[in-house]
Amino acid sequence: MPLKVSTLNLSPDLRSIAAEHGVIERGEMDAAALSALLETFTASDAVQNHEHDPQVIVRTPAAKFLIRTSGRQLHLYNARDVSQPAAVLTLPTLLEVISGPGATAEPAPEEPELFRPAPGRGINRGALTALLFLLGVGLNAWGIYQFLDRAEETPPTPYTAITDEAQVGLLRQQLAGSYATGAEPGDRVIVLTPDGEVKFQLLVAAAGNAPASAEQSSDTCLIGRRRDGLHCLVTTTSGQVDLRADGSLSYYGDTYRRITAPAK
Numbered sequence: 001m002p003l004k005v006s007t008l009n010l011s012p013d014l015r016s017i018a019a020e021h022g023v024i025e026r027g028e029m030d031a032a033a034l035s036a037l038l039e040t041f042t043a044s045d046a047v048q049n050h051e052h053d054p055q056v057i058v059r060t061p062a063a064k065f066l067i068r069t070s071g072r073q074l075h076l077y078n079a080r081d082v083s084q085p086a087a088v089l090t091l092p093t094l095l096e097v098i099s100g101p102g103a104t105a106e107p108a109p110e111e112p113e114l115f116r117p118a119p120g121r122g123i124n125r126g127a128l129t130a131l132l133f134l135l136g137v138g139l140n141a142w143g144i145y146q147f148l149d150r151a152e153e154t155p156p157t158p159y160t161a162i163t164d165e166a167q168v169g170l171l172r173q174q175l176a177g178s179y180a181t182g183a184e185p186g187d188r189v190i191v192l193t194p195d196g197e198v199k200f201q202l203l204v205a206a207a208g209n210a211p212a213s214a215e216q217s218s219d220t221c222l223i224g225r226r227r228d229g230l231h232c233l234v235t236t237t238s239g240q241v242d243l244r245a246d247g248s249l250s251y252y253g254d255t256y257r258r259i260t261a262p263a264k
Helices: 031-042 046-052 091-099 125-137 140-145 165-175
Strands: 003-008 023-029 055-059 064-070 073-078 087-089 159-161 177-180 188-192 197-204 212-226 231-235 240-243 249-251 254-258
Touching: 003 031, 003 197, 023 031, 023 197, 023 212, 031 055, 031 064, 031 073, 031 091, 055 197, 073 091, 087 091, 159 231, 165 212, 188 254
Parallel strands: none
Antiparallel strands: 003 023, 003 055, 055 064, 064 073, 073 087, 159 212, 177 188, 177 254, 188 197, 197 212, 212 231, 231 240, 240 249, 249 254
């Protein structure tokens, strides 16, 4: 299962921690790639880590997780409610919690014969891990995670670029504003400006557990009309943002709903 990964205050190579690095979108990763990233993350400088509070944010089709590190340990939070206590987990267990049983980066080493449980009396490790995580963190989403359908991301719909400057200007004024997937740490925000700029932001945990936006990147776009009659924003480097009939935006499978009024 692909995992959407972002980092906060970590340099592209993960070796430096500073606020100037901001939010970096790492794209989709499998369990092995995420494991390598987290191994480097736990080895980060302790002083920089304490001062700048770097974070790794992982999003699955059903849940959002926020990961911090301290003392070379991994602290896993429910990104929807970071006031809940963290679960301090080993890397293999953390990967299993996020991706489901069997999502380890490497096969487990062979256990000595002496320590293998007797037939019929073994412990279901995946079930035990999920239970402990529920007790420690209180992630209600974990209980329903296995039963949720994982929506596949659909390819962009073909479009025709709008070249009439007056029409483009009017549409930009009408669409200008902020759109968000939610209001919790880990949710994403798209800001459209009247001059055609598109800003991508991520809500992160801040002092007092109140989410704060951190700018991720900005881009420019042209406006197109799709075959279904609805409009789309085609950015220079960040892909296509589709407008829906209800006024929301669709970007890489996520729905962004308007959180500010249109520009006057």
